[in-house]
Amino acid sequence: MRTRRLLTLALFFSTAAAMPARAADAYPSRPIRIIVPFTGGSGSDASARYFAEKMAPLVGQPFIVETRPGADGAIGMMPAKAAPADGYTVVQGGISPSVVNAVLIPNLGYDPLKDFVPLTGYGRNMNVIIVSNEAKQHSFKELLADARTSSAPLNMGTFSTTLALSGAWMAKLAGVKLNNIPYKGQGPVMTEVIGNQLDFGMVDLGGASPLIRAGKLRALAVTGEKRHPDFPDIPTVQESGVADYSQYSWNAFYVRADTPAPIRAKLGDAVRQVMTREETIRNFYAPKGTEGIPLTPAQMQKLQQVEIARFRRIAAEAGPIAKE
16 A cells, blocks of 8 residues: 555656646747837837747747837836746847846835846947047047036936936046936937937947948947957947956846746757857847847846945946936
Protein backbone atom coordinates (compact mmCIF):
# COMPACT_ATOMS: atom_id res chain seq x y z
CA MET A 1 0.00 0.00 0.00
CA ARG A 2 2.79 2.42 0.94
CA THR A 3 4.63 1.58 -2.29
CA ARG A 4 1.48 2.22 -4.31
CA ARG A 5 1.04 5.65 -2.65
CA LEU A 6 4.63 6.57 -3.36
CA LEU A 7 4.21 5.57 -7.00
CA THR A 8 0.99 7.60 -7.23
CA LEU A 9 2.70 10.68 -5.74
CA ALA A 10 5.67 10.26 -8.03
CA LEU A 11 3.37 10.05 -11.04
CA PHE A 12 1.47 13.16 -9.89
CA PHE A 13 4.58 15.28 -9.42
CA SER A 14 6.17 14.13 -12.67
CA THR A 15 2.96 14.96 -14.52
CA ALA A 16 2.73 18.38 -12.82
CA ALA A 17 6.35 19.12 -13.69
CA ALA A 18 5.72 18.25 -17.32
CA MET A 19 2.72 20.59 -17.63
CA PRO A 20 4.71 23.83 -18.11
CA ALA A 21 6.89 22.15 -20.72
CA ARG A 22 3.82 20.92 -22.62
CA ALA A 23 2.30 24.41 -22.39
CA ALA A 24 5.49 25.85 -23.85
CA ASP A 25 5.46 23.24 -26.63
CA ALA A 26 1.94 24.34 -27.58
CA TYR A 27 2.88 28.02 -27.36
CA PRO A 28 2.07 30.10 -29.27
CA SER A 29 -1.29 29.04 -30.64
CA ARG A 30 -2.56 32.53 -31.49
CA PRO A 31 -1.13 35.99 -32.36
CA ILE A 32 1.12 37.75 -29.84
CA ARG A 33 0.64 41.39 -28.93
CA ILE A 34 3.56 43.81 -28.54
CA ILE A 35 2.61 46.95 -26.62
CA VAL A 36 4.71 49.98 -27.50
CA PRO A 37 4.22 52.66 -24.82
CA PHE A 38 5.02 55.48 -27.23
CA THR A 39 3.38 57.15 -30.22
CA GLY A 40 2.81 55.49 -33.57
CA GLY A 41 5.50 56.37 -36.07
CA SER A 42 8.11 56.86 -33.33
CA GLY A 43 11.49 55.15 -33.40
CA SER A 44 10.25 52.73 -30.73
CA ASP A 45 7.20 51.87 -32.84
CA ALA A 46 9.30 51.31 -35.96
CA SER A 47 11.72 49.09 -34.03
CA ALA A 48 8.92 46.97 -32.57
CA ARG A 49 7.39 46.52 -36.02
CA TYR A 50 10.73 45.43 -37.47
CA PHE A 51 11.17 42.77 -34.79
CA ALA A 52 7.51 41.75 -35.03
CA GLU A 53 7.88 41.03 -38.75
CA LYS A 54 11.12 39.08 -38.35
CA MET A 55 10.08 37.11 -35.25
CA ALA A 56 6.75 35.88 -36.63
CA PRO A 57 8.18 33.07 -38.81
CA LEU A 58 10.44 31.97 -35.95
CA VAL A 59 7.57 31.35 -33.52
CA GLY A 60 4.88 30.47 -36.05
CA GLN A 61 2.41 33.23 -35.17
CA PRO A 62 2.07 36.90 -36.14
CA PHE A 63 2.97 39.71 -33.76
CA ILE A 64 0.51 42.60 -33.55
CA VAL A 65 2.01 45.95 -32.52
CA GLU A 66 -0.22 48.18 -30.42
CA THR A 67 0.82 51.72 -29.42
CA ARG A 68 -0.29 53.03 -26.00
CA PRO A 69 1.48 56.39 -25.58
CA GLY A 70 1.50 58.71 -22.60
CA ALA A 71 3.26 59.57 -19.34
CA ASP A 72 6.71 58.60 -20.66
CA GLY A 73 5.56 55.05 -21.25
CA ALA A 74 3.70 54.54 -17.97
CA ILE A 75 0.29 54.30 -19.65
CA GLY A 76 1.42 51.47 -21.91
CA MET A 77 3.00 49.51 -19.08
CA MET A 78 -0.30 49.24 -17.19
CA PRO A 79 -2.20 47.01 -19.69
CA ALA A 80 0.93 44.86 -19.96
CA LYS A 81 0.87 44.41 -16.19
CA ALA A 82 -2.86 43.60 -16.25
CA ALA A 83 -2.60 41.04 -19.08
CA PRO A 84 -2.35 37.31 -18.28
CA ALA A 85 1.18 36.01 -17.75
CA ASP A 86 0.90 33.63 -20.68
CA GLY A 87 3.38 35.09 -23.16
CA TYR A 88 0.74 36.58 -25.45
CA THR A 89 1.51 40.14 -24.33
CA VAL A 90 5.02 41.55 -24.73
CA VAL A 91 5.82 45.15 -23.82
CA GLN A 92 8.63 47.29 -25.10
CA GLY A 93 10.40 48.63 -22.06
CA GLY A 94 13.19 51.13 -22.08
CA ILE A 95 15.02 53.68 -20.01
CA SER A 96 11.94 55.88 -19.48
CA PRO A 97 9.22 53.33 -18.58
CA SER A 98 11.59 50.82 -16.99
CA VAL A 99 13.96 53.14 -15.08
CA VAL A 100 13.24 56.87 -14.88
CA ASN A 101 9.52 56.57 -14.17
CA ALA A 102 10.34 54.60 -11.05
CA VAL A 103 12.49 57.50 -9.90
CA LEU A 104 10.28 60.46 -10.76
CA ILE A 105 6.64 59.31 -10.67
CA PRO A 106 5.11 58.69 -7.22
CA ASN A 107 2.45 55.96 -7.04
CA LEU A 108 3.51 54.73 -10.45
CA GLY A 109 1.10 51.82 -10.54
CA TYR A 110 3.69 49.24 -11.57
CA ASP A 111 7.09 48.13 -10.35
CA PRO A 112 9.52 47.81 -13.29
CA LEU A 113 11.66 45.27 -11.43
CA LYS A 114 8.98 43.17 -9.71
CA ASP A 115 6.15 43.17 -12.24
CA PHE A 116 8.18 42.54 -15.40
CA VAL A 117 11.14 40.46 -16.51
CA PRO A 118 13.24 41.28 -19.59
CA LEU A 119 13.58 38.87 -22.49
CA THR A 120 16.70 40.70 -23.64
CA GLY A 121 17.82 44.19 -24.57
CA TYR A 122 17.70 44.71 -28.32
CA GLY A 123 19.36 48.09 -28.86
CA ARG A 124 20.87 51.21 -27.39
CA ASN A 125 21.75 54.61 -28.76
CA MET A 126 23.75 57.55 -27.65
CA ASN A 127 21.97 60.87 -27.46
CA VAL A 128 23.23 63.81 -29.51
CA ILE A 129 23.30 67.58 -29.06
CA ILE A 130 21.99 69.23 -32.22
CA VAL A 131 21.74 72.82 -33.47
CA SER A 132 20.55 74.45 -36.67
CA ASN A 133 22.97 74.65 -39.57
CA GLU A 134 22.55 78.41 -39.24
CA ALA A 135 23.61 78.42 -35.58
CA LYS A 136 26.76 80.32 -34.73
CA GLN A 137 28.06 77.49 -32.54
CA HIS A 138 30.22 74.92 -34.29
CA SER A 139 31.21 73.00 -31.17
CA PHE A 140 29.65 72.04 -27.86
CA LYS A 141 32.32 74.06 -26.08
CA GLU A 142 31.06 77.16 -27.90
CA LEU A 143 27.48 76.34 -26.90
CA LEU A 144 28.49 76.03 -23.23
CA ALA A 145 30.45 79.29 -23.45
CA ASP A 146 27.36 81.06 -24.78
CA ALA A 147 25.25 79.52 -22.03
CA ARG A 148 27.63 80.91 -19.41
CA THR A 149 27.51 84.44 -20.79
CA SER A 150 23.87 84.61 -21.88
CA SER A 151 21.55 86.86 -19.89
CA ALA A 152 18.85 84.16 -20.03
CA PRO A 153 19.10 80.35 -19.99
CA LEU A 154 19.39 78.72 -23.41
CA ASN A 155 16.30 76.81 -24.55
CA MET A 156 16.89 73.05 -24.85
CA GLY A 157 14.31 70.87 -26.63
CA THR A 158 13.68 67.32 -25.39
CA PHE A 159 10.91 64.78 -25.91
CA SER A 160 11.05 62.67 -22.74
CA THR A 161 11.53 63.11 -19.03
CA THR A 162 14.66 60.98 -19.33
CA LEU A 163 16.25 63.45 -21.76
CA ALA A 164 15.06 66.43 -19.73
CA LEU A 165 16.62 64.96 -16.60
CA SER A 166 19.79 64.05 -18.47
CA GLY A 167 20.03 67.60 -19.82
CA ALA A 168 19.52 69.08 -16.36
CA TRP A 169 22.28 66.84 -15.01
CA MET A 170 24.59 67.89 -17.86
CA ALA A 171 23.88 71.55 -17.11
CA LYS A 172 24.63 70.97 -13.44
CA LEU A 173 27.99 69.37 -14.22
CA ALA A 174 28.85 72.09 -16.74
CA GLY A 175 27.88 74.91 -14.40
CA VAL A 176 25.31 76.47 -16.74
CA LYS A 177 21.57 77.13 -16.68
CA LEU A 178 19.30 75.66 -19.35
CA ASN A 179 15.56 75.99 -19.90
CA ASN A 180 13.99 72.65 -20.85
CA ILE A 181 11.24 72.85 -23.49
CA PRO A 182 9.34 69.52 -23.56
CA TYR A 183 7.84 68.09 -26.76
CA LYS A 184 5.73 65.01 -27.45
CA GLY A 185 8.15 63.46 -29.93
CA GLN A 186 11.61 63.70 -31.44
CA GLY A 187 10.33 64.94 -34.80
CA PRO A 188 8.96 68.24 -33.44
CA VAL A 189 12.21 68.88 -31.55
CA MET A 190 14.28 68.50 -34.70
CA THR A 191 11.84 70.62 -36.70
CA GLU A 192 12.04 73.43 -34.14
CA VAL A 193 15.85 73.23 -34.08
CA ILE A 194 16.02 73.41 -37.88
CA GLY A 195 13.67 76.40 -37.78
CA ASN A 196 15.78 78.19 -35.14
CA GLN A 197 12.93 78.08 -32.61
CA LEU A 198 15.23 76.37 -30.09
CA ASP A 199 18.82 77.09 -29.15
CA PHE A 200 19.58 73.37 -29.29
CA GLY A 201 18.07 69.94 -28.81
CA MET A 202 19.04 66.77 -27.02
CA VAL A 203 17.66 63.82 -28.98
CA ASP A 204 18.27 60.18 -29.80
CA LEU A 205 21.17 59.71 -32.23
CA GLY A 206 19.38 56.92 -34.07
CA GLY A 207 16.43 59.12 -34.91
CA ALA A 208 18.57 62.14 -35.79
CA SER A 209 21.23 60.36 -37.84
CA PRO A 210 19.45 60.63 -41.23
CA LEU A 211 19.16 64.43 -40.90
CA ILE A 212 22.73 64.70 -39.62
CA ARG A 213 24.01 62.67 -42.57
CA ALA A 214 21.91 64.76 -44.95
CA GLY A 215 23.44 67.95 -43.56
CA LYS A 216 20.14 69.31 -42.29
CA LEU A 217 21.26 69.39 -38.64
CA ARG A 218 24.62 70.15 -37.05
CA ALA A 219 25.70 67.67 -34.38
CA LEU A 220 27.88 69.21 -31.68
CA ALA A 221 28.44 66.28 -29.33
CA VAL A 222 27.32 62.74 -28.54
CA THR A 223 26.63 61.52 -25.02
CA GLY A 224 28.45 58.19 -25.17
CA GLU A 225 31.57 57.26 -23.28
CA LYS A 226 33.42 57.18 -26.62
CA ARG A 227 32.77 58.65 -30.04
CA HIS A 228 30.33 56.71 -32.13
CA PRO A 229 32.14 54.62 -34.78
CA ASP A 230 29.69 55.75 -37.46
CA PHE A 231 30.20 59.42 -36.55
CA PRO A 232 33.90 59.66 -35.67
CA ASP A 233 34.02 63.42 -36.24
CA ILE A 234 31.46 64.20 -33.52
CA PRO A 235 33.19 64.56 -30.11
CA THR A 236 31.68 63.35 -26.87
CA VAL A 237 30.25 65.63 -24.21
CA GLN A 238 33.10 64.48 -21.98
CA GLU A 239 35.69 65.56 -24.55
CA SER A 240 33.92 68.90 -24.76
CA GLY A 241 34.57 69.73 -21.14
CA VAL A 242 31.83 68.01 -19.10
CA ALA A 243 33.72 65.29 -17.25
CA ASP A 244 31.93 62.19 -15.91
CA TYR A 245 28.94 62.67 -18.21
CA SER A 246 27.57 59.89 -20.42
CA GLN A 247 24.07 58.83 -21.32
CA TYR A 248 22.44 56.19 -23.53
CA SER A 249 18.85 55.43 -24.45
CA TRP A 250 18.03 51.72 -24.65
CA ASN A 251 15.11 49.43 -25.35
CA ALA A 252 14.23 45.87 -24.36
CA PHE A 253 11.29 43.51 -24.62
CA TYR A 254 9.57 42.49 -21.37
CA VAL A 255 6.84 40.12 -20.23
CA ARG A 256 5.05 39.67 -16.94
CA ALA A 257 7.46 38.42 -14.29
CA ASP A 258 5.40 35.28 -13.63
CA THR A 259 5.34 34.17 -17.27
CA PRO A 260 6.53 30.52 -17.45
CA ALA A 261 10.26 30.23 -18.01
CA PRO A 262 10.02 28.01 -21.14
CA ILE A 263 7.80 30.62 -22.83
CA ARG A 264 10.19 33.43 -21.87
CA ALA A 265 13.06 31.40 -23.26
CA LYS A 266 11.25 30.81 -26.56
CA LEU A 267 10.49 34.50 -27.01
CA GLY A 268 13.97 35.60 -25.92
CA ASP A 269 15.58 33.19 -28.35
CA ALA A 270 13.51 34.63 -31.20
CA VAL A 271 14.60 38.18 -30.33
CA ARG A 272 18.27 37.17 -30.18
CA GLN A 273 18.05 35.31 -33.51
CA VAL A 274 16.73 38.46 -35.19
CA MET A 275 19.33 40.66 -33.49
CA THR A 276 22.30 38.67 -34.71
CA ARG A 277 21.27 38.30 -38.34
CA GLU A 278 23.49 40.04 -40.86
CA GLU A 279 20.46 41.70 -42.45
CA THR A 280 19.43 43.18 -39.08
CA ILE A 281 22.91 44.53 -38.46
CA ARG A 282 23.05 45.96 -41.99
CA ASN A 283 19.47 47.23 -42.38
CA PHE A 284 18.28 47.96 -38.85
CA TYR A 285 21.27 48.80 -36.64
CA ALA A 286 23.82 50.39 -38.97
CA PRO A 287 21.65 53.09 -40.62
CA LYS A 288 20.57 54.43 -37.22
CA GLY A 289 23.88 54.08 -35.44
CA THR A 290 22.27 51.62 -33.02
CA GLU A 291 24.15 48.85 -31.26
CA GLY A 292 22.65 45.60 -30.03
CA ILE A 293 22.73 44.71 -26.34
CA PRO A 294 22.10 40.94 -26.33
CA LEU A 295 22.15 40.57 -22.56
CA THR A 296 20.64 37.65 -20.68
CA PRO A 297 17.50 38.40 -18.65
CA ALA A 298 19.58 38.44 -15.45
CA GLN A 299 22.16 40.79 -16.97
CA MET A 300 19.43 43.06 -18.32
CA GLN A 301 17.74 43.23 -14.93
CA LYS A 302 21.07 44.04 -13.29
CA LEU A 303 21.55 46.90 -15.77
CA GLN A 304 18.08 48.14 -14.83
CA GLN A 305 18.92 48.12 -11.12
CA VAL A 306 22.16 50.03 -11.73
CA GLU A 307 20.34 52.58 -13.92
CA ILE A 308 17.60 53.18 -11.34
CA ALA A 309 20.21 53.84 -8.66
CA ARG A 310 22.12 56.15 -11.01
CA PHE A 311 19.04 58.18 -11.96
CA ARG A 312 18.03 58.54 -8.31
CA ARG A 313 21.41 60.21 -7.76
CA ILE A 314 21.04 62.31 -10.93
CA ALA A 315 17.56 63.47 -9.93
CA ALA A 316 18.84 64.54 -6.51
CA GLU A 317 21.74 66.47 -8.07
CA ALA A 318 19.86 68.04 -10.99
CA GLY A 319 16.80 69.31 -9.12
CA PRO A 320 13.36 70.01 -10.66
CA ILE A 321 12.90 69.82 -14.42
CA ALA A 322 10.25 71.13 -16.80
CA LYS A 323 7.91 68.34 -18.01
CA GLU A 324 4.86 68.14 -20.23
